[in-house]
Amino acid sequence: MIDNTYKWYPIYTRSRAEKKTQIELNKKQIISYLPLKKTVKQWSDRKKVIEEPLLKSYLFIYISAKEYTEVLTTPGISRFIYFSGKIAAIPDKQLEDLKLLLANVTDLEVIDYEVSLGEKVLIKAGPFKGIVAELVSLKNKKGIVLRLQNLGYSIMINTSLAFIEPIR
Template identity: 30%
Template structure:
């Protein structure tokens, strides 16, 4: 079954995903923990990794059931077809969220605009374009999805 990309109203990602799970749909709503600063305190909050998007593993014939969930707007389309995320891409996002260490990585003066090929792991032989290179983070554009991902590089050798 393919992973469809579903567009939601802003700040409805988690609620929509929970409702879809109750309907029996396999849903993936990646979340991260951020530290937010208020005038009197700091607080850790859980926020969606992709604002206004969730992933649903569905058969083509079951696609309309997602509209029963509050906050679901539509399917994301790519070239007039519903956007589909590959299993390897979903697995890679899950792996990154678990903070798995990246092994056998060598960084040599990477520049924005450089095209890189991932040599091993779940996204082996996939190409990405470097958007930004920072001291501790590297932003990549996965050309297949058109999304920007940030990888921590502080622990890389």
């Protein structure tokens, strides 16, 4: 028996095709949600605020099981996301929370790894690029305190968690 209840499902799109894929889904009258964040891009002659996907290559669709094939034949769609061997469904509440978060937070970033206090990290960007340090504390979204090896001092660095990665 096919489940005809409508649910939110995450789908994986081709690289950098999220917006075009959403347009194609809209043409098929399939409800979709693309979480976007505002980012300032710097060119040599100007700055511009653009909207880019919060989760690269991800799009959320609201469908029933009978529409799976229709979604997969849409240009730009790579595949459904699976969890434990089944197509992953997202609870309505989670998607509403994501929408609420994006409506109220201006500076949001996503990292695909966890960093714990006391963990050794590698600084990937900025003037300290290449340095290995210990994560001592998180002061706010942009302020992290790192203890540099062999110095015995902790240094407050105003950088993003996206610019460090755990060494495991």
